[in-house]
Amino acid sequence: MVVNLNGVILPAEEARIPVLDHGLLYGDGLFETLAVREGRFFRLEAHLRRLAEGAGRLELPLPWSPGALAEAVRETARANGVRDGVLRLTVTRGEGPPLPDPSLCAAPSFLVTVRPAGSAPSGRTVSLCAGGAHPRTFIPGLKTLSYLPFQQARQAARQRGFDEGLLVHGDRAVEASTSNLFVVRQGELLTPDLGSGCLAGIGREAVLELAGRAGLAARETEVPLEWLADAEEVFLTSSVSGVVAVIRWEGAPVGSGEPGEVTRRMSAAFEELVRTTSEE
């Protein structure tokens, strides 16, 4: 595997960052994870826009144009010969003295890594459990390098024998460790609103659009945890894994215990969207 570090392609094992980069010292930075499908990228522009917005909120000045980052993304996928996989674009605050003050840092760095796709994401089913408190702060909704609470939510879920953990705030669902949550209830498609602190997922956005096009009632709202127990269907979304059916919640079957009709329709529509609209 080769990576792209600040515009230079080099073998992953030779790519290194300064130990004083605040991305390492304080988890100060952002990342985007996106799907590569048949050599093309799903909603790359939307990912770059979200990255820029997050950088604005963190007052992390990006010295690269979206076009330059897009080119780095393309070049890295090409250099690895990966036509189907998962690509990650990371931006770090840059080097500074070991004090939690970003104004002391020099220039930020970017890193692009890519890995080939594992098993086909569509049609996958998972079991879900409550995985702990969502790390709500006054920087909610950002995909920062301070990612440990999400990693730990997944670890805790796996240790309990589940595939995924749902992060909660009080008695409200927020999001799963690397995906957004959708619930079908009384025929309506519901997802936690952005006020919950969840990530404004690119996959989430796409599913809301697809539901609208399909004439399905869909709504962003507060989602009480108890809705998962009497939901007809539950699924997770991410731009990388697409639509993934949740067939068990805290050990009990969701609906019939099989992916439901809305889930299957949204999954197929999402796959079609990725296949037809990804760009080079």
Add this chain to the structure above:
Amino acid sequence: MVVNLNGVILPAEEARIPVLDHGLLYGDGLFETLAVREGRFFRLEAHLRRLAEGAGRLELPLPWSPGALAEAVRETARANGVRDGVLRLTVTRGEGPPLPDPSLCAAPSFLVTVRPAGSAPSGRTVSLCAGGAHPRTFIPGLKTLSYLPFQQARQAARQRGFDEGLLVHGDRAVEASTSNLFVVRQGELLTPDLGSGCLAGIGREAVLELAGRAGLAARETEVPLEWLADAEEVFLTSSVSGVVAVIRWEGAPVGSGEPGEVTRRMSAAFEELVRTTSEE
């Protein structure tokens, strides 16, 4: 400045970590910050114990004995000729594929950095404001590399013209961005209990001991935010900065607006403790 990376002393500008270290990719790791005073270390053993406990909670196996880490700490301070300063010991999860799964990572890394002390910490006063929601998760109380919420709390406070931001949970005080909180109210010394999610600060622990020795009533408890408004005194503690008086809370003077008697006694006792009990 030279640093110690996995036992090797080298110039900071040459010290690099692999870009695939999960310390960078996911903020997966821990750190300790400790005071160096006259070439000696304040409660180094307690810091190493807390590091080991945190590593246990994250299932991050440390391949180094506490003695080996202590020697790396000593060697780094010595190699920099720093006799008074601040030393940081960082442990990262290590290299792995870009997936938030720590079980895929190889060996962890450690890093020791040190910087000379700035202005003398004792006698310093700060203004404090409410600085946002504490990132409570099911890994509360750990000083992890996922540090951005704390850095941002301080940034937000500074942008509002305050020195420090207090992280809160609902209407309860938890801790400041890099220090623990103490409030003197009706003659009693009070600090948020560990159930609040605050760090089990080495400085906090020392102040509780010193208060006991001085015959002061001291208690760990829930601290409602409203207590800061009618407190006689408020101060912050950290093993690096010692006892720092809070003289303004949200713009209004705390007590007389000058460091109070308990704060001055605790500050002097803390300085004496550091001076007399730090070890080589």
